[in-house]
Amino acid sequence: MTAGLFLGLLLLVGFSLWFAIRQYQENVLKSRVIAATNCSVLVTDATLPHHPVLYVNHAFLSLTGYAEQDVVGQTTVILNGPATDRVSIEKLALALQDGRECRVSLRHYRKNGTSFWNEVTLSPIQDRRGRVRSVIWVMRDVSRLLQVQAELHQMPSPTFLCDLASEGMLVTAESEIVYVNKAGLQILGAGSAEQVIGNPYLDIVYGELQESVRLWIVQTIRSSHSTKRLETQFLRCDGQGVVVELSVAPILWEGKESVLICFSDISRQRQIETQSFHAGHLLGKGQSIADNEHWGWAIGHGAEIWSEEQYRVFGYEPGSVPPTYETFKKALHPEDRDRVLTLVEETFTSDRPYDIECRIIQPGGDVRFVRCRGVLIQGSSDQPIRMSGKIEDITDYKLVAAMAEERDHQFKTVMEAVPNGMLLTRQDGTISLVNSHVERMFGYVRDELLGRPVECLLSVRDREPQRNARATCCSPGASDLMSVSRKVHGLRKDGSEFPVEICLHPIDPSKGKTILTTMIDLTAPERTDEALTDIKARFDLAVLAGQVGTFEHDHRTNTQVWSPILRDIYGVSGDELPSFERYLELVHPGDRERMRCAALRVLDTGKEGLYTVEHRLIRPNGAVRHISLCTLTRFDGEGSKRQPVHTIGMLVDITDRANTAVAVRVVEEMETMRTLIGGIAHELNNSLTAVLGFSELALALIPAETKAHRHITQVIGAGRKAREVAQRVRRALDQASSYSVSRSVDQDPSTLPNEVSDSVGPRS
Numbered sequence: 118m119t120a121g122l123f124l125g126l127l128l129l130v131g132f133s134l135w136f137a138i139r140q141y142q143e144n145v146l147k148s149r150v151i152a153a154t155n156c157s158v159l160v161t162d163a164t165l166p167h168h169p170v171l172y173v174n175h176a177f178l179s180l181t182g183y184a185e186q187d188v189v190g191q192t193t194v195i196l197n198g199p200a201t202d203r204v205s206i207e208k209l210a211l212a213l214q215d216g217r218e219c220r221v222s223l224r225h226y227r228k229n230g231t232s233f234w235n236e237v238t239l240s241p242i243q244d245r246r247g248r249v250r251s252v253i254w255v256m257r258d259v260s261r262l263l264q265v266q267a268e269l270h271q272m273p274s275p276t277f278l279c280d281l282a283s284e285g286m287l288v289t290a291e292s293e294i295v296y297v298n299k300a301g302l303q304i305l306g307a308g309s310a311e312q313v314i315g316n317p318y319l320d321i322v323y324g325e326l327q328e329s330v331r332l333w334i335v336q337t338i339r340s341s342h343s344t345k346r347l348e349t350q351f352l353r354c355d356g357q358g359v360v361v362e363l364s365v366a367p368i369l370w371e372g373k374e375s376v377l378i379c380f381s382d383i384s385r386q387r388q389i390e391t392q393s394f395h396a397g398h399l400l401g402k403g404q405s406i407a408d409n410e411h412w413g414w415a416i417g418h419g420a421e422i423w424s425e426e427q428y429r430v431f432g433y434e435p436g437s438v439p440p441t442y443e444t445f446k447k448a449l450h451p452e453d454r455d456r457v458l459t460l461v462e463e464t465f466t467s468d469r470p471y472d473i474e475c476r477i478i479q480p481g482g483d484v485r486f487v488r489c490r491g492v493l494i495q496g497s498s499d500q501p502i503r504m505s506g507k508i509e510d511i512t513d514y515k516l517v518a519a520m521a522e523e524r525d526h527q528f529k530t531v532m533e534a535v536p537n538g539m540l541l542t543r544q545d546g547t548i549s550l551v552n553s554h555v556e557r558m559f560g561y562v563r564d565e566l567l568g569r570p571v572e573c574l575l576s577v578r579d580r581e582p583q584r585n586a587r588a589t590c591c592s593p594g595a596s597d598l599m600s601v602s603r604k605v606h607g608l609r610k611d612g613s614e615f616p617v618e619i620c621l622h623p624i625d626p627s628k629g630k631t632i633l634t635t636m637i638d639l640t641a642p643e644r645t646d647e648a649l650t651d652i653k654a655r656f657d658l659a660v661l662a663g664q665v666g667t668f669e670h671d672h673r674t675n676t677q678v679w680s681p682i683l684r685d686i687y688g689v690s691g692d693e694l695p696s697f698e699r700y701l702e703l704v705h706p707g708d709r710e711r712m713r714c715a716a717l718r719v720l721d722t723g724k725e726g727l728y729t730v731e732h733r734l735i736r737p738n739g740a741v742r743h744i745s746l747c748t749l750t751r752f753d754g755e756g757s758k759r760q761p762v763h764t765i766g767m768l769v770d771i772t773d774r775a776n777t778a779v780a781v782r783v784v785e786e787m788e789t790m791r792t793l794i795g796g797i798a799h800e801l802n803n804s805l806t807a808v809l810g811f812s813e814l815a816l817a818l819i820p821a822e823t824k825a826h827r828h829i830t831q832v833i834g835a836g837r838k839a840r841e842v843a844q845r846v847r848r849a850l851d852q853a854s855s856y857s858v859s860r861s862v863d864q865d866p867s868t869l870p871n872e873v874s875d876s877v878g879p880r881s
Contacts, residue, residue: 156176156255156256156257157174157176157177157179157180157181157255157256157257157258158173158174158176158177158253158254158255158256159172159173159174159177159188159193159253159254159256160172160173160251160252160253160254161192161193161251161252161254162250162251163213163216163241163242163249163250163251163252164250167192167194168192168193168213168252169190169191169192170188170189170190170191170192170193171189171251172189173185173188173189177256180227180233180256180258181196181225181227181228182227182228182229183195183227183228187228193209193254196225196226196235197225197226198224198225198226198230198232199565199610200224200232200561200564200565200569201223201224201225201226202223202224202569205221205222205223206223208221209221209237209239212239213239213252216241216243216249217239217241218238218239218240218241219237219238219239220236220237220238220239221236221237222234222235222236222237222259222263223235223237224565224568232564232565233258233260234258234259234260234262234263234568235256235257235258235259236256236257236258236259237254237255237256238254238255238256238257239252239253239254240252240253240255241253263568283300283513284300284379284380284381285297285298285300285301285303285304285305285361285379285380285381285382286298286300286301286377286378286379286380287301287313287318287377287378287380288368288370288375288376288377288378289318289375289376289378290370290373290374290375290376291373292317292318292319293315293316293317293318294313294314294315294316294317294318295314295370295371295375296310296314296370297310297313297314301313301380304351304353304359304361304380304381304382305321305351305353305354305359306353306354306355306357307354308354312354313354318378319331320352321351321352322349322350322351322352323349323350323351323352323358326349326350329349330347330349330363333347333363334363334365334376334378337365338365338366338367338376346362346363346364347362347363347364348360348361348362348363348383349361349363351380359382359384360382360383360384361380361381361382361383362380362381362383363378363379363380364378364379364380365377365378365379366379385425411423411424411426411427411430411506411507411508412424412427412440412505412506412507412508413503413504413505414442414503414504414505421439421440421441421442422440423435423440427440427508428440430477430485430487430508430509430510431444431445431448431477431479431508432479432480432481432483432485433480446458448477448478448479449475449476449477449478450475450476450477450478450484452476453475453476456473456475457473457475457489460473461489461491464491464492464493464504465493470490470491470492470493471489471490471491472488472489472490473488473489474486474487474488474489474511475487475489485510485512486510486511486512486514486515487508487509487510487511487512488508488509488511489506489507489508490506490507490508490509491504491505491506491507492504492505492506529550529552532550532552533552533553533554535552535554535635536554537554537635537636537637538551538552538554538555538558538559538635538636538637538638539551539552539554539555539633539634539635539636540552540555540566540571540633540634540636541631541632541633541634542571542587542631542632542634543631543632544587544591544631544632545570546570546571546572546584546587547568547569547570547571548566548567548568548569548570548571549567549631550567551563551566551567555574555636558607558609558636558638559574559607559608559609559610560609560610560611561610565610571583571634572584573608574607574608574636575605575606575607575608575617575619576605576606576607576608576614578606579605579606582603582605583603583605583619586601586603586621587601587621587632589601590621590622590623590632591623591632601620601621602618602619602620602621603618603619603620604616604617604618604619604639605617605618605619607636607638615638615639615640616638616639616640616643617636617637617638617639618636618637618639619634619635619636619637620634620635620636620637621633621634622634622635660680660682661682663769664682664686664769664770665682665767665768665769666679666680666682666683666684666685666686666687666767666768666769667680667682667683667765667766667767668680668683668695668765668766668767668768669763669764669765669766670697670763670764670765670766671762671763672760672761672762672763672764673762677695677696677697678695679695683768686742686744686768686770687700687703687734687736688703688736688737688738688740689703689737697716701713703734703735703736703737704732704733704734704735705732705733705734705735705741707733708732708733711732712730712732715728715730719748719750720750720761725749725750725751725752726749727747727748727749728747728748728749728750729745729746729747730745730746731743731744731745731746731771732744732746741772742770742772743770743771743772743774743775744768744769744770744771745768745769745771746766746767746768747766747767747768748764748765748766749764749765749766750763750764751763751764794846794847798843798844798846798847801839801840801843802840802843802844805836805837805839805840805843806840808832808836809833809836809837809840812829812832812833812836813833815829816829816830816833
């Protein structure tokens with residue numbers, strides 16, 4: 118019994134030891150695999166908050182520039198930066214919280230501060246109880262991949278390039294033709310695409326060959342032999358047959374799995390080859406010189422053949438020159454000759470097909486771009502017996518590519534030249550291209566915006582309306598001329614907001630691929646508008662406070678505009694039409710002719726300047742008012758053709774000022790008279806006082822009964838009466854002065870002296 122227990126215990130210990138050793142070996146193997154992989158890998162501890170890093174491999178350190186001691190114990194937050202998408206961070210956080218797998222692409226930052234697009238894949242590791250103990254982070258730098266995808270989005274439509282190709286192309290979906298290019302229509306003898314689209318693709322194949330063609334296409338697609346080609350016969354729309362060469366490839370067409378069939382008409386080539394070569398003449402029985410090549414060279418016999426297309430590519434009439442290798446070398450452009458010949462000659466030793474693009478010079482001097490392809494065929498003894506190949510004229514493709522590149526350059530130049538912010542976005546709002554003005558306007562660098570949603574440049578309250586506007590712009594009913602313009606609040610990188618006018622222009626809205634977005638900073642215009650509004654308010658306040666009437670006269674249309682204050686001064690209603698004739702009717706008769714002549718003299722001189730004049734007017738109710746008038750006339754033209762264009766004027770009622778001036782003059786005159794008479798009365802009073810004084814002294818010395826006493830008494834009486842008269846005269850002058858001043862102030866202006874200024878001319 119004891120021995121059995123001991124044996125069982127020994128087996129249990131041995132099994133545990135074996136399991137521990139195996140587990141250790143597996144962990145060591147996994148660590149070595151992780152360390153050796155090219156992908157960046159780090160492992161975080163899921164049992165602790167914030168998932169601190171436990172392990173990083175060498176690829177991660179090379180990608181980020183961090184040292185191992187900089188990362189271990191830290192969190193992945195050290196990889197985040199100012200342009201890291203918050204949505205992607207939240208996706209990672211939720212995946213870590215739920216303990217599930219996740220894959221996102223977001224912008225991360227290296228230790229030196231440079232950014233890169235990082236594809237992060239989370240793989241949680243569970244223990245036996247199903248609890249997540251750690252998480253493996255697999256990272257991959259996809260910056261170049263995203264850049265290529267962005268460039269592909271900016272390339273022309275595939276159908277645009279297909280229509281320029283010389284090779285027939287058609288697309289089939291669920292065995293029906295959904296697209297055919299122009300070259301394909303020509304080969305099939307169809308007048309329009311409607312004759313072909315919608316029909317089963319096997320209908321264009323000869324009946325006895327349909328099943329073999331169908332099986333070949335299925336096998337080629339399944340085996341992914343995209344370079345494999347098939348020679349067969351198509352049936353044209355006119356009932357004639359045509360020998361074609363096929364190649365197929367699986368593609369996605371409008372979101373559906375489809376098949377691209379490329380085909381070339383080789384009927385004429387086959388006729389030439391049949392006439393020029395016989396089976397066994399060069400290579401023996403069953404060997405053909407031409408398997409879809411435009412040229413062939415039997416090495417053992419030295420015989421060569423060029424197709425008619427080959428001759429035409431090199432600029433010769435078929436059969437006009439010997440089809441030799443020397444002729445080929447002579448046609449090569451001097452700058453490309455060594456490169457091409459080196460590659461062709463390497464085919465003999467490497468046994469690899471060659472494919473190269475180069476230039477040739479035709480006899481007439483024209484330079485053409487061609488694509489040269491060739492293959493070396495070996496016999497049973499591994500000896501080269503034949504070379505064959507194809508030379509295609511790709512000048513049109515090169516020109517199209519150059520034009521596309523030039524258009525792209527011009528487009529970018531235009532985007533940089535405009536004074537406004539411009540950017541391209543896809544239908545989902547992702548930014549694919551921005552100009553430098555957007556960088557300066559929002560404070561970002563270009564790499565920080567590419568791939569981000571355009572709503573990141575707008576305030577939170579404007580983002581949802583912007584998405585709705587973009588959806589409207591990309592709706593099926595939208596046209597190329599449609600644009601959506603809105604005033605929103607832009608959001609700079611530093612968090613500050615500013616007014617922006619944003620306008621969306623759809624490009625190819627039927628497919629909804631691209632939207633051209635323009636942004637205009639409205640900060641300066643709004644400040645200008647506010648300043649102008651403030652200036653206008655101040656001007657209106659000044660005009661109202663000063664009771665200044667204004668008028669405008671357009672001489673070209675002979676129309677006038679009178680302000681409400683001017684109508685109050687004139688005493689006319691708002692319904693009465695303003696005119697120069699009506700103005701002259703209101704002018705005082707004594708000033709009317711002078712004002713009419715003054716107006717004509719100003720217009721005749723043709724000299725621009727501020728003219729001032731004062732005159733009287735009579736309101737419709739008979740009241741007479743004094744007016745001060747200032748005018749400014751703008752002229753156009755030179756010499757005898759100089760004509761008045763526009764006159765603007767202002768006038769002020771100066772009646773109170775005129776009354777005050779008259780009253781001042783009356784007071785001054787009365788004061789002068791009072792002073793003069795008062796002086797006379799004063800002198801008279803002094804003289805009378807002296808006379809009375811001396812007379813009264815003399816009277817006391819003269820006896821009363823004498824005649825002289827009686828005479829002196831009469832003199833004293835007369836002097837006293839004269840002094841009373843002088844005092845009454847002075848009091849009367851004071852009263853008369855006060856009465857004259859009050860009367861002159863209350864007097865009607867029409868009875869005042871006519872001393873209105875008649876000066877009309879520029880103010881100095």
